[in-house]
Amino acid sequence: MSDPQPSVASLDTIVSLAKRRGFVFPSSEIYGGINAVWDYGPLGVELKKNVKNAWWRAMVQERDDIVGLDAGILMHPQVWVTSGHVASFSDPLVECAENSHRYRLDELPGTENLTETDKRDPAISERLNLKCPQDGSKLGPPRRFNLMFKTFMGPVEEDANVIYLRPETAQGSYVNFKNVQQSTRKKLPFGIAQIGKSFRNEISPGNFVFRMREFEQMEMQYFVRPDDAARIFEEWLPRRWNWYRDYGVTETRLRFREHAPDELAHYAKKAIDVEYLFPFGWKELEGIHNRGDFDLSRHQQESGQNLEYFDPATNEAFIPWIVETAGGPDRAAFTFLIDAYREEEVRGETRVSLALHPQLAPYKVAVLPLLKKRPEIVDLCQKLLGDLRRDTMAVYDDTASIGKLYRRQDEIGTPWCVTVDVDSLEDNAVTVRDRDTMTQERVPVEGVKRLILDRLAASLA
Ligand code: GAP
Numbered sequence: 001m002s003d004p005q006p007s008v009a010s011l012d013t014i015v016s017l018a019k020r021r022g023f024v025f026p027s028s029e030i031y032g033g034i035n036a037v038w039d040y041g042p043l044g045v046e047l048k049k050n051v052k053n054a055w056w057r058a059m060v061q062e063r064d065d066i067v068g069l070d071a072g073i074l075m076h077p078q079v080w081v082t083s084g085h086v087a088s089f090s091d092p093l094v095e096c097a098e099n100s101h102r103y104r105l106d107e108l109p110g111t112e113n114l115t116e117t118d119k120r121d122p123a124i125s126e127r128l129n130l131k132c133p134q135d136g137s138k139l140g141p142p143r144r145f146n147l148m149f150k151t152f153m154g155p156v157e158e159d160a161n162v163i164y165l166r167p168e169t170a171q172g173s174y175v176n177f178k179n180v181q182q183s184t185r186k187k188l189p190f191g192i193a194q195i196g197k198s199f200r201n202e203i204s205p206g207n208f209v210f211r212m213r214e215f216e217q218m219e220m221q222y223f224v225r226p227d228d229a230a231r232i233f234e235e236w237l238p239r240r241w242n243w244y245r246d247y248g249v250t251e252t253r254l255r256f257r258e259h260a261p262d263e264l265a266h267y268a269k270k271a272i273d274v275e276y277l278f279p280f281g282w283k284e285l286e287g288i289h290n291r292g293d294f295d296l297s298r299h300q301q302e303s304g305q306n307l308e309y310f311d312p313a314t315n316e317a318f319i320p321w322i323v324e325t326a327g328g329p330d331r332a333a334f335t336f337l338i339d340a341y342r343e344e345e346v347r348g349e350t351r352v353s354l355a356l357h358p359q360l361a362p363y364k365v366a367v368l369p370l371l372k373k374r375p376e377i378v379d380l381c382q383k384l385l386g387d388l389r390r391d392t393m394a395v396y397d398d399t400a401s402i403g404k405l406y407r408r409q410d411e412i413g414t415p416w417c418v419t420v421d422v423d424s425l426e427d428n429a430v431t432v433r434d435r436d437t438m439t440q441e442r443v444p445v446e447g448v449k450r451l452i453l454d455r456l457a458a459s460l461a
Contacts, residue, residue, distance in 0.1 A: 004252040006279045007339045014279075014338055015208050017352070021412050023047065023337070024209060036205030036213040043412055044333070046362035046393060048216075051247075051329045051336065052195050054359055055218045058243055059193045059325075066191035066220060067184055071172025073197055074153070077163050079171050082302040083295065085148060088266040089167060091203050092119040092142035096132030104203040105142045108133070116262035147200040149213075165199035170324060172196075173221040174295045177307055177320075181223075188309060188320055189232060191222040195329065207280050209330045217328045223309070223320040226293065233270065233290045233323045240286055240325050241274055244332070248357040249339050253277040254285075267294045274327075276335050285335055286327035293319040336360055340413060346438075354413030355436055358459040361413040364392045365452050368405045370421035372398035380420045380445070384430070387449055392456065410435055416452055 008014060018024040022041035026033040040048055060068050080086050092105040106114050110128055118124055122141040130139040149165040152158075166172070173180075173192040180192055195218045205211045224232050237256065245251050259271040270290040275282045296319045300307040308317040340354040358364060367385045369377045381396055388394035395414070397405050402419060409417050419431040430448060433440045443451055 004250075004277055006277050007250070007253065008279055008341050011208060011279045014334075014341065017341075017411070018044065018208075018337070036202060036211065038209050038212060043362040047337065047356075047360060048329050048333045050360045050362070051333045052216075052218065054247055055243070055327070055329070055332075056193070056195065059191075059218075059220050063191075065186070065189060066193050066222070067180060067186065069173055069176055069180060069192050069194050070196060071169065071176060071194065073166050073199075074163055075166060075171060075175070078302060079175060079299075080148065080164050080167075082298045083171050083174075084266045084298070085164075085167060086146070089148060090144035090146045093145035093203050094125055094130065094139045094142050096135060096137045096139050098132065098135045098137035101132050101134050102203065103133070103139070105130075107204045108139075115260065145203055147202065149199045149201050166197075167200050168198055168326070169194040169196050169217045169219045170221055170326070171295070173219070174299055174322075177223065177296060178305070181309065188311065189222060189224040189228060191220050193218075193220040195219075207278070207283075209334045210278065210280075210283065212330060215328055215330045217326065218332070219327070220325045222323040222325075224323060225311075226318065226321045229290055229292070229321040229323060233288065236288050236323060236325055237272060237274075240288060240327070244274065244276075244285065244335070247336060247360060248355070249276065249335060253339065255282065257282070257284075265289070267291045269294075276339075278335075278338065285331060286325065289324040289326065291322040291324055293321050295322060296320060333360075351407065351410060353410035353435060356413035356415075358415040358456050361415050362393065363395045363409070363412070363414045364416065364456055365394045366405070366409045366414050366417045367394060367396050368402060368409075368417055368419045369398050370402055370419055374422070374425075376425050377420050377422070380424060380430075384418060384420070384445065384448060388452065391449065391453060406433065416455070418448055418452075 021043060023044035025039045025041050027037035027039050028034050060066050093102055094105045095102050105111060105119055108130055119142060125139040125141060132139055148167050150162050151165065152161045153163045154161050173194055196216060197214065198217045199214050202211055202213055205213055222232065241254060244254060253276055255275050257273045257275050264271055268289045269292045272288050273284040274286045276285040296307045300319065307319060309320050310317045336356060340356045342353045342355055344351050365388055367381045369381050371377055385394055385396050406417055415435045417433045419433065424430050429442050429444050431440045432443050432448065432451065
């Protein structure tokens with residue numbers, strides 16, 4: 001079998017489509033932008049919302065054993081001391097001798113195979129003869145750079161009032177473990193799912209929305225008996241893989257990669273990433289972690305609160321272990337967008353389409369008039385649109401010829417277009433066109449909504 005190839009050769013293809021069609025814009029662009037912060041436009045906000053809904057559906061709605069939580073971004077600062085983030089949540093930073101340009105060591109050319117031990121070696125820059133990519137000067141020894149953003153709580157800006165913007169949602173689930181368990185009466189194993197913003201002062205952000213300083217996470221913390229952790233960890237691997245596959249990601253562009261012992265995060269006993277083949281190489285899409293009893297034990301010790309679980313079946317009290325699935329809607333939406341990108345020749349022209357899963361597509365259906373000058377046609381379009389909108393995201397467009405209108409909808413991934421033509425006024429039927437096959441079928445007006453909603457529902461199976 002030949003090696004898998006990325007869906008698009010160049011990231012620029014996606015960045016330019018995203019900007020042109022209103023998926024993603026650079027933040028504060030009129031002021032020159034701000035590095036590694038991106039704004040979601042009208043279509044991007046729909047796509048990302050649909051990704052979050054799809055995750056929530058699989059992780060919470062369809063399961064008995066997982067419940068949701070929405071904890072604050074700001075937390076007691078001791079949380080981040082206890083969790084180990086103040087001491088250990090850092091990346092290796094190197095600085096150049098001439099102009100103090102700063103880089104993340106393991107993002108420099110020639111550092112692809114560094115071990116974690118190498119990244120802490122003070123002689124590493126010299127050993128690899130690393131040079132500043134901007135001015136060619138020598139690079140210094142690596143320093144650890146903490147990735148947490150700090151701010152102040154209250155009106156006095158002094159050290160005692162420093163708090164952090166959370167770098168992961170997970171800790172909100174740990175400090176609420178008892179609240180959730182007692183209020184829901186859940187028995188082990190059970191999970192807490194969260195979607196929300198996290199912040200990291202990444203040293204070398206980039207690759208569009210892949211690595212941002214402000215982003216969202218979709219994380220699930222699954223509390224288990226210690227002797228169940230290894231088995232349950234293995235169970236979550238195919239579940240998370242299949243979620244990406246079921247929502248359209250090409251499986252040959254997915255792989256698992258286990259973290260080497262010296263690469264494990266400070267909390268992890270074992271970690272396996274689901275990786276995706278991006279245009280810039282294989283990178284983490286989501287991490288699955290066996291966190292052991294690290295988090296709850298530490299929080300119990302530092303807070304003085306009992307965080308043990310009492311098992312009525314065995315009469316035992318113990319600290320549960322945690323299996324975590326840690327992904328993010330930005331990176332997932334980006335992956336779905338890249339993987340859905342298609343270019344093909346149709347009648348001598350290049351047709352660009354996004355073969356997005358119908359559940360993820362920003363608009364499910366577009367209603368288009370063949371002749372916008374005929375008020376009866378426009379009226380029928382508006383009637384159909386109004387009806388469709390009660391149940392799903394639908395859009396109307398009459399600003400070009402029908403061929404162009406179809407191309408526009410293809411390019412933003414709209415699975416179905418409904419066209420009203422002159423005959424519709426006679427036979428009370430419209431044409432439904434499929435994005436992927438471009439086939440057209442004639443459907444009675446009163447059956448259109450049912451057809452679209454049925455196809456949408458069928459896409460979930
Ligand atoms: N609680 C564990 C944890 O935070 P992580 O692998 O550092 O693990 C989990 O992050 C997920 O969060 C990543 O797989 C990615 O989807 C998302 N993520 C992390 N940093 C990100 C960033 N700078 N920009 C966009 N997404 C990010």
